[in-house]
Each structure stands twice: as structure tokens, then as C-alpha cells.
Amino acid sequence: MRYHLLTLGCAKNIADSDGIGALLAQAGMTRVDQADAADILIVNTCGFLQASRRESLDALRALAKLKRADQFLIAVGCLIARYGETIRREIPRVDAVLDAGQWLALPRVIEQLAGDWRASAYTETPGARAIIARVPRQPQGPSAYLKIADGCDRPCAFCIIPAIKGAQRSKTQDAVIAEARDLIAQGAQEIILVAQDTTAYGWDFGDRDALATLIEKLCTEVDGLRWLRLMYAFPGHITPRLIEMMARYPQVAHYLDVPLQHAHPETLARMKRPSIAVTREMLRALRAALPDLAIRTTFIVGFPGETEDEYAALLDFLEEQQFDRVGVFEFSREDGTLAATLPDQVPGKTKKYRRERAMALQQKISLAKNQQCIGREMRVLVEGFGEGMTIARSYRDAPEVDGVILVQKELPIGTFARVKITRAMEYDLVGQVQS
Numbered sequence: 526m527r528y529h530l531l532t533l534g535c536a537k538n539i540a541d542s543d544g545i546g547a548l549l550a551q552a553g554m555t556r557v558d559q560a561d562a563a564d565i566l567i568v569n570t571c572g573f574l575q576a577s578r579r580e581s582l583d584a585l586r587a588l589a590k591l592k593r594a595d596q597f598l599i600a601v602g603c604l605i606a607r608y609g610e611t612i613r614r615e616i617p618r619v620d621a622v623l624d625a626g627q628w629l630a631l632p633r634v635i636e637q638l639a640g641d642w643r644a645s646a647y648t649e650t651p652g653a654r655a656i657i658a659r660v661p662r663q664p665q666g667p668s669a670y671l672k673i674a675d676g677c678d679r680p681c682a683f684c685i686i687p688a689i690k691g692a693q694r695s696k697t698q699d700a701v702i703a704e705a706r707d708l709i710a711q712g713a714q715e716i717i718l719v720a721q722d723t724t725a726y727g728w729d730f731g732d733r734d735a736l737a738t739l740i741e742k743l744c745t746e747v748d749g750l751r752w753l754r755l756m757y758a759f760p761g762h763i764t765p766r767l768i769e770m771m772a773r774y775p776q777v778a779h780y781l782d783v784p785l786q787h788a789h790p791e792t793l794a795r796m797k798r799p800s801i802a803v804t805r806e807m808l809r810a811l812r813a814a815l816p817d818l819a820i821r822t823t824f825i826v827g828f829p830g831e832t833e834d835e836y837a838a839l840l841d842f843l844e845e846q847q848f849d850r851v852g853v854f855e856f857s858r859e860d861g862t863l864a865a866t867l868p869d870q871v872p873g874k875t876k877k878y879r880r881e882r883a884m885a886l887q888q889k890i891s892l893a894k895n896q897q898c899i900g901r902e903m904r905v906l907v908e909g910f911g912e913g914m915t916i917a918r919s920y921r922d923a924p925e926v927d928g929v930i931l932v933q934k935e936l937p938i939g940t941f942a943r944v945k946i947t948r949a950m951e952y953d954l955v956g957q958v959q960s
């Protein structure tokens with residue numbers, strides 16, 4: 526039995542698709558890249574924004590149109606919780622839908638659809654939710670995302686995730702450690718911890734410092750862990766002990782992804798986000814303990830009521846803080862969110878102009894930060910080779926969202942190398958191998 530798996534959405538969906546791949550391999554299935562060569566077509570959907578929902582529905586419609594009578598189409602992931610019935614109604618050739626927590630049941634669902642096929646080596650734990658269970662893994666390369674929790678308890682006014690994913694639920698430490706060992710045993714060199722809010726990990730166990738403990742356990746109990754990277758932190762949830770763990774263990778990349786969303790006190794208040802004072806203090810404490818820390822963050826422009834002054838405060842904040850990596854997004858009016866009901870919605874043209882202007886400013890900052898790397902020796906993880914260049918990443922770069930380091934010499938994928946930076950571009954660097 527062959528399956529084709531299309532993954533849409535964020536790093537958490539990539540982690541889930543890794544798990545789906547491992548589960549179906551255990552069940553005796555083979556992954557194929559071409560949809561027409563598969564018996565089972567699976568789309569791991571995203572439901573975060575209008576644009577991502579449209580992309581998921583378009584992908585399902587396209588496969589529904591293509592699929593032969595002997596093929597089955599299954600939709601899984603974040604779109605299902607709110608739009609499962611819509612999918613069934615509007616795309617009747619979808620044979621089954623499973624929400625983001627239900628994919629552990631896939632082999633059973635495929636058995637039911639395919640009639641004569643039987644999964645090998647597959648035992649389903651009744652009611653098991655992939656969100657918190659230890660899941661099988663099949664990393665696709667030297668780097669792997671590890672989803673440590675799902676759902677979210679935050680009240681951010683623009684965000685639909687609590688409505689589609691529910692409250693925060695964390696994986697047990699044992700499940701995370703076991704999954705990390707699994708990934709390392711299959712060759713992963715870097716593990717990236719992801720969740721909606723990684724810094725709230727374990728709060729549902731009643732432990733507000735569980736992430737610091739988890740990092741310490743991963744660094745002391747998982748042999749072979751080379752790089753541990755932290756993404757999706759929440760401002761105000763970063764504890765002194767977490768910072769201490771990040772500084773103490775050499776496996777922890779001096780990198781943090783912490784979406785901030787805005788910088789003006791009134792905009793942040795309307796967004797129901799932590800105050801700028803909390804954010805400034807967090808950044809000061811992080812940089813004091815980790816002077817070479819690379820910070821990635823994201824901002825939303827055009828939030829309802831955003832005045833020119835509020836926007837100017839955001840630009841000033843970018844200048845002031847000089848972040849390494851920044852994504853700027855136009856506010857998306859999402860049904861079911863508080864922000865969708867707010868007055869003073871900002872016109873599309875203004876949102877677009879503000880996003881472009883903020884990104885242009887950040888491009889200059891990113892270039893200047895990259896130029897400061899010239900002459901530095903950096904340890905890099907080799908990810909690929911193309912057009913005569915090795916593609917690698919330093920501690921400053923998360924996969925898929927940040928820059929890369931280009932090296933003229935061909936280096937084995939999945940290994941670390943030391944390179945000296947010789948040239949800087951807006952987002953990427955060029956380096957020479959050091960012996």
C-alpha cells in the first residue's frame with residue numbers, strides 16, 4: 526500500500542507529518558512523491574489564516590479532482606476541527622477527515638477504506654491523542670522539529686488557534702525524551718522544540734518552569750544531541766531558570782524565536798499581548814546572559830486602530846532592538862477572533878505599505894548584523910548541496926525561515942563544519958571551510 530503525503534502550514538505540522546510517515550511505515554506502507562502513484566492521498570492541512578485555509582481547501586479540491594476510483598483521499602490537521610463538515614459537504618470526494626490530534630488512527634481508517642488491506646505491526650491505543658502521546662518519528666534530514674505541546678491558553682485578540690486547537694496540553698517529559706532519542710538514533714543532529722507557546726510547556730502539569738527542566742534533561746540524558754533550538758517562545762514566559770539553562774548547556778543554540786507582534790503600548794493592549802515593558806526587560810535579561818544571542822521575531826502591521834504614531838513606534842523599536850531575524854505580517858481579519866469585531870479596520874493598501882516599509886528597514890538591519898559576522902569562525906550544520914555550493918546553517922539560523930551559509934567546498938550532509946565568514950548579504954552569508 527503506497528501513500529502520498531502533502532504537508533501544509535507550520536513547523537508543528539511538519540513534526541506531525543514526520544510522525545504520520547513513521548506510523549504508516551510501521552504499518553507496512555510506502556511513501557511515494559507522486560500522487561498518481563499512491564493508493565492513499567493525505568493532506569495535512571492548516572487552518573490558521575484565511576490564506577492558509579484557502580491553500581488547504583484548494584489542495585484538497587485538486588487531489589479530489591485527480592484521484593482515481595481506486596484511490597482514497599484523507600484530510601488531517603488543523604483545518605478539520607472547525608471545517609471538517611464544510612470539507613465533507615464541499616469536497617464530497619474526500620473519504621475521511623481526522624483532526625490534528627487524531628492521526629494516530631490513520632492505519633485503522635485506511636484499513637476501513639481499503640477493505641482488504643491490513644496494517645502490519647500497528648496497535649492503536651483507544652482515544653490516544655497525537656498531541657500528547659509519544660509518537661513514532663521518521664526525520665527527513667539532519668534537523669527535526671519536536672512538538673512538546675499543542676493548543677494555547679493565551680487570549681491574543683487576532684488569533685484563531687485556541688479555537689481550533691483548544692487549551693494547552695503538554696507531552697510528558699518522558700515522551701519528549703523518548704522521541705528525542707528516537708530522532709537522534711535516526712541521525713538527527715539538531716532538535717527544534719516547537720509548540721504554540723513552548724514557554725508554557727508543562728503549565729498544565731502545574732509546573733511553570735517545566736521547560737527549563739526539560740532542556741536540562743534533554744541536554745544531560747539524551748546522548749548524541751548536538752543542537753537544541755527553541756522556537757515559539759512567548760514574551761513574559763521566559764524565566765530566569767530557562768535563561769540559565771540556555772546559557773549553561775553547549776547543546777542549546779544561542780537562538781530564540783519569540784513573536785512580539787507589536788511595540789506600541791496601546792496596540793499591544795488592544796491585541797491582548799504582554800506590555801512593551803515586559804518585553805524590554807525580557808530582552809535585556811536574555812542578552813545579558815547570552816551576549817551572542819540571535820533573536821527571531823514577528824510583528825503584525827495594520828491591526829485595527831493602528832495609527833501612524835503606533836506604527837512609527839514599531840519602526841523605532843526595530844531600530845532600537847536590532848533583531849537578527851524579523852517577519853512582518855499584514856493583519857488578517859479572522860472570523861471568530863475578537864480583533865475581527867474591532868472598529869477602525871485598517872485599509873489593505875495601508876497594511877501593505879506598512880509591511881513593505883518595515884521589511885525594508887529590517888533588511889538594512891539584517892545586512893548590518895550579517896556584516897558584523899565577516900571574519901568570524903562559525904560552527905555550521907550542513908543541510909544540502911546545490912549549484913556547486915554547500916548549504917549550511919549556523920546557530921543564528923532556524924531551518925526554512927532564516928538565512929543560510931553558502932560554502933564553496935562540498936561537505937557531507939548532516940555533519941558539522943567550522944567556516945570563516947568571508948561575505949555577507951541581506952539574509953545569507955558566505956564562508957570558507959577552516960580545518
Ligand code: SF4
Pocket residue numbers: 677678679680681684685686687721722759
Ligand atoms: S500565543 Fe500564539 S498561538 Fe497562542 S493565542 Fe497568542 S498568537 Fe495564538
